[in-house]
Amino acid sequence: MEALQDGLIEGEDERQKYFQIMYQETLQMSCLIDDLMDLIKLEKKEVSLFKTAVDLREVIKKVAFLFHHEADEKQTSIEIHVLDDLPQIYADRHRVVQILKNLLHNAVKFTDQGTIKMMAVPDGKYVKVQVADTGMGIPQNDLERIWERFFKGDRVRSKNNKGSGLGLAIVKQLVELHQGKISVESELGKGTVFTLWLPVIDGITNEVKTGNSFSPHTHE
Ligand SMILES: Nc1ncnc2c1ncn2[C@@H]1O[C@H](COP(=O)(O)OP(=O)(O)OP(=O)(O)O)[C@@H](O)[C@H]1O
Ligand SMILES: [Mg+2]
Incomplete structure (x- = not known):
C-alpha cells in the first residue's frame, strides 16, 4: 500500500x-x-444456540457447493452420500454450516487429486456425519493436538496452509455446545476421516419426556 x-x-x-x-x-x-x-x-460460554429442526441433507449439499470450485482446481472430487429419509437434527443451522465449512475447507486444503466424501446416516439418537478425504493425513503424534487453538501441524508438510489453526478448536467447541461429539482417524499419506454426531430431533423430544440423560458417550 x-x-x-x-x-x-x-x-x-x-x-x-x-x-x-x-x-x-x-x-x-x-x-x-x-x-x-x-x-x-x-x-467464555457466551454463545447461545438458536436451535430448530435442521435438514442436514440440504446443509451438506450447500456446503459442498461452496467448495466445489476450490476442489475442482485441485482435481479433487466432492461426493455426497446421504440417505433420503435422514432424520432432522435439532441444531443451530448457521453453526452447523460453520462446523461443516471448517471440516470441508480442511479436507480440500490438505487433499490433492483425491476424493472427499461427505456422509450422513442415522445412529440412534444421533445423526452421524463423516467428512473423509484421501489427502496427506495427520501424523499420529499430532492427532491429539489438532483441536488446540493455533495448532497448525508441520509447516513443511503444509507450506501452503495460510490458516491460523483456529478452525478445529471452534468446531470442537460448537459440537460440544450441541451436546454432540467429534472424533478423528487418520493415516499419513492415505487420508483423514472426521466423524461427528449431532442429536436428532426425536432424541431431544424423548429426553424431555423421560428425563433421561442425553449423552453421546455410548458411541465411543
Ligand atoms: N483433513 C485434514 N487433513 C490433514 N491435516 C489436517 C486436516 N484437518 C486438519 N488438519 C491438521 O490440523 C491442523 C489444525 O486444523 P485447523 O482447521 O484447526 O487449522 P488450519 O486449517 O491450519 O487453520 P484455520 O482453520 O484457522 O484456517 C491443520 O493445520 C493441519 O495440520
Ligand atoms: Mg482449518
Missing part, C-alpha cells in the same frame, strides 16, 4: 496485482478476527 501511495507502482496491470494482494490479505485478516471473536465467546 505504501508503494502504491508513493506512486512507485507503474502501469494499471501492475497496480491491479497489488490491489489483489491487499484484497486477499484483508479477507484473511477479517476471517482471523471473526474466528478469534468466535473462539473467545465460545470459551
Whole structure:
C-alpha cells in the first residue's frame, strides 16, 4: 500500500496485482478476527444456540457447493452420500454450516487429486456425519493436538496452509455446545476421516419426556 501511495507502482496491470494482494490479505485478516471473536465467546460460554429442526441433507449439499470450485482446481472430487429419509437434527443451522465449512475447507486444503466424501446416516439418537478425504493425513503424534487453538501441524508438510489453526478448536467447541461429539482417524499419506454426531430431533423430544440423560458417550 505504501508503494502504491508513493506512486512507485507503474502501469494499471501492475497496480491491479497489488490491489489483489491487499484484497486477499484483508479477507484473511477479517476471517482471523471473526474466528478469534468466535473462539473467545465460545470459551467464555457466551454463545447461545438458536436451535430448530435442521435438514442436514440440504446443509451438506450447500456446503459442498461452496467448495466445489476450490476442489475442482485441485482435481479433487466432492461426493455426497446421504440417505433420503435422514432424520432432522435439532441444531443451530448457521453453526452447523460453520462446523461443516471448517471440516470441508480442511479436507480440500490438505487433499490433492483425491476424493472427499461427505456422509450422513442415522445412529440412534444421533445423526452421524463423516467428512473423509484421501489427502496427506495427520501424523499420529499430532492427532491429539489438532483441536488446540493455533495448532497448525508441520509447516513443511503444509507450506501452503495460510490458516491460523483456529478452525478445529471452534468446531470442537460448537459440537460440544450441541451436546454432540467429534472424533478423528487418520493415516499419513492415505487420508483423514472426521466423524461427528449431532442429536436428532426425536432424541431431544424423548429426553424431555423421560428425563433421561442425553449423552453421546455410548458411541465411543
Ligand atoms: N483433513 C485434514 N487433513 C490433514 N491435516 C489436517 C486436516 N484437518 C486438519 N488438519 C491438521 O490440523 C491442523 C489444525 O486444523 P485447523 O482447521 O484447526 O487449522 P488450519 O486449517 O491450519 O487453520 P484455520 O482453520 O484457522 O484456517 C491443520 O493445520 C493441519 O495440520
Ligand atoms: Mg482449518
